[in-house]
Amino acid sequence: MKAVVYTRYGPPEVLHLTEIAKPAPRNHEVLIKVHATTVTVGDTRMRSFTVPRGQWLPARLYLGVTKPKRPILGMELAGEIEAVGKDVTRFRPGDAVFASTFEVNFGGYAEYKCLPEDGLLAIKPANLSFGEAAAAVGGGMTALRCLEQGHIQPGQRVLVYGASGAVGSNAVQIASRHLGAEVTGVCSTANLELVRSLGAIRVIDYTRDDFTPDGPIYDVVFDAVAKVVPSHAKKALKSTGIYLNVHRHSDGSGKVRAADLLALQELIEAGKLRPVIDRVYALEQIVEAHRYVDGGHKKGNVVITVV
Numbered sequence: 470m471k472a473v474v475y476t477r478y479g480p481p482e483v484l485h486l487t488e489i490a491k492p493a494p495r496n497h498e499v500l501i502k503v504h505a506t507t508v509t510v511g512d513t514r515m516r517s518f519t520v521p522r523g524q525w526l527p528a529r530l531y532l533g534v535t536k537p538k539r540p541i542l543g544m545e546l547a548g549e550i551e552a553v554g555k556d557v558t559r560f561r562p563g564d565a566v567f568a569s570t571f572e573v574n575f576g577g578y579a580e581y582k583c584l585p586e587d588g589l590l591a592i593k594p595a596n597l598s599f600g601e602a603a604a605a606v607g608g609g610m611t612a613l614r615c616l617e618q619g620h621i622q623p624g625q626r627v628l629v630y631g632a633s634g635a636v637g638s639n640a641v642q643i644a645s646r647h648l649g650a651e652v653t654g655v656c657s658t659a660n661l662e663l664v665r666s667l668g669a670i671r672v673i674d675y676t677r678d679d680f681t682p683d684g685p686i687y688d689v690v691f692d693a694v695a696k697v698v699p700s701h702a703k704k705a706l707k708s709t710g711i712y713l714n715v716h717r718h719s720d721g722s723g724k725v726r727a728a729d730l731l732a733l734q735e736l737i738e739a740g741k742l743r744p745v746i747d748r749v750y751a752l753e754q755i756v757e758a759h760r761y762v763d764g765g766h767k768k769g770n771v772v773i774t775v776v
């Protein structure tokens with residue numbers, strides 16, 4: 470099968486398309502024919518081994534000391550089940566699914582991927598294309614996980630900082646259309662209209678204005694790109710307000726995250742959430758796609774069409 474692999478850390482050019490053996494599902498696994506995957510900022514950081522200071526050693530141990538030990542990136546995918554192991558009961562060949570590969574060594578940049586049937590895997594929302602479904606997974610689950618910890622009530626004021634990214638664009642939609650909050654989105658000039666269209670009642674251009682001059686008026690401030698110094702973000706929070714940061718509040722166990730994926734599926738099918746797609750590339754254009762995401766200014770998601 471076709472797959473994009475990397476055998477050393479570095480620039481986008483370390484990624485190359487090659488042929489590798491097609492996997493076979495074990496008893497409790499499904500074999501997915503991948504139609505679409507994405508390039509997330511996480512993929513680009515693993516490729517280039519860009520990690521925060523102080524995390525070099527743990528990250529190196531996790532990702533591979535001398536070279537990447539998980540050579541196929543791609544943390545989210547959508548596709549069709551081609552075969553199932555003999556113990557599988559939840560899925561059948563022909564089912565269209567969307568999934569996170571975060572807990573199974575990644576692997577979306579390939580024609581096929583095996584996943585345990587009780588993994589982060591669900592039936593694809595009927596109203597999304599495969600590309601949209603792949604893009605719905607990571608940013609959506611992360612936004613849900615973080616916002617849940619804000620205990621947001623209808624009518625509360627929520628500020629989403631970094632509202633145009635994969636996580637931020639989901640957070641604006643979930644907070645406004647699902648939780649009923651009054652959302653203010655912070656983004657750059659080019660993304661003001663996009664963020665408004667996602668449900669923000671107010672937008673602030675971070676290239677021109679600070680978001681704190683109005684004082685402590687927000688019930689929740691969510692930094693979806695982890696770019697604001699927490700003490701500054703807290704100036705906009707009411708005394709009872711809750712500060713959320715994508716790096717600190719996005720963790721969840723496998724079970725919790727599986728529930729998040731199902732919640733996402735419901736929100737999408739109810740028309741409350743739709744992933745924002747910036748660009749679509751073919752698998753053969755993976756180097757170009759990584760170069761674009763390396764720039765740090767994608768709007769929502771970058772999709773890779775696999776077959």
Ligand SMILES: NC(=O)c1ccc[n+]([C@@H]2O[C@H](COP(=O)([O-])OP(=O)(O)OC[C@H]3O[C@@H](n4cnc5c(N)ncnc54)[C@H](OP(=O)(O)O)[C@@H]3O)[C@@H](O)[C@H]2O)c1
Pocket residue numbers: 509510511606607608609611630631632633634635636637655656657658660675693694695696715716719765766767768769770
């Ligand atoms: N996506 C996931 O599945 C996931 C999961 C867990 C954790 N995370 C973490 O969450 C963070 C965000 O991830 P993401 O995937 O949402 O990122 P992303 O989509 O790559 O973020 C790009 C967006 O960030 C905006 N941005 C860049 N600099 C900014 C600044 N100084 N102020 C405000 N906005 C800025 C850009 O808007 P402009 O062009 O307007 O600047 C762009 O739209 C990352 O640190 C990532 O590691 C992501």
